Amino acid sequence: MRPYTSAGKPLGVVAGIVPWNAPQLLSATKYAPGLAAGCTFVLKPSPETVLDSVLFAEAVEEAGLPPGVVNVVPAGREAGAYIVSHPGVDKVAFTGSTAAGRQIAATCGTLLRPVTLELGGKSAAVILDDVDLGTMMSEPFVQATLLANGQACFASTRILAPRSRYDEVVDAVASLVGGLTVGDPLDPATQVGPMASARQRDRVEGYIEKGRTEGARLVVGGSRPTLERGYYVTPTVFADVDNAQVIAREEIFGPVLAVIPYTDEDDAVRIANDSEYGLGGTVWTNDDERALSVARRMHTGTVGLNHYTVDPAAPFGGVKASGLGREFGPEALLNYQQVKSIYR
Secondary structure, three states: OOOOEEEEEEOOEEEEEOOOOOHHHHHHHHHHHHHHHOOEEEEEOOHHHHHHHHHHHHHHHHHOOOOOOEEEOOOOHHHHHHHHHOOOOOEEEEEOOHHHHHHHHHHHHHHOOOEEEEOOOOOEEEEOOOOOHHHHOOHHHHHHHHHHHHOOOOOOOEEEEEHHHHHHHHHHHHHHHHOOOEOOOOOOOOOEOOEOOHHHHHHHHHHHHHHHHOOOEEEEOOOOOOOOOOEOOOOEEEEOOOOOOHHHHOOOOOOEEEEEEEOOHHHHHHHHHOOOOOOOOEEEOOOHHHHHHHHHHOOOOOOEEOOOOOOOOOOEOOOHHHEEOOEOOOHHHHOOEEEEEEOO
């Protein structure tokens, strides 16, 4: 038999469905590699972010892309379900909640249709006992835990602190979070802005009440700031949280941090992995080798060492209830290609 050749063929028409928290960025994570692979797109934005999707459609037209290569369909969830199951769609790329992701996965499973899912998270920030808290409590820690006012799927909202330094860590986190400037997101001095909607603010406040009810100790926040406009929640820190409590199990998607004690390094890894999610995570320590050792034991798709910044050159995605497949990096192209082997 003569050697064979292997080639990647574009999958075809891709349905890209994106949420409201970073609509244009999350759209680009789909159409950029997809178009590069030779696919065409039907993009369905969230009902909460329709206006920017119209601007994007106008930009596509002005760029001179041929008609039908990128199609934007501003519509509700019913239309999204219809697009996912449409016989003219060859692949689905979805970012959003785990609950919606399960429904999409079920549909695609029945149709044997390729799907990539970037879903929710409940990531852990593992603070090791050798860390310099003065150095750690700075902008990188805020970005890792409260990016986009907590409305980021990979945010490290579970803070795992060693019992030997637990009170010290709680005080440091509370001081940092309590000192953040809450206000107009267009003001350069603002560090924490509003929730995206009244519904999201109410959801976050519901979780804060659950934290109180379950016996967690409210250290900072837990209320609405006195601002005239916007759906604000004061950045909130709970201490004495058990990893079995609701605020440690469910994705809140707001500026709420839960500080959980651990006994030793093995216990920290156990707690970090004791979650249905596995999207992000961070390790905070003065010892690089120790950080790598802990990071390798964390059952999650991505880990940041003393910071968390998604690198577009590296694959991004989750395990368990945080999704299927990877975006970014060269691996992203594989999501939009069908490999064909030709034997000669």
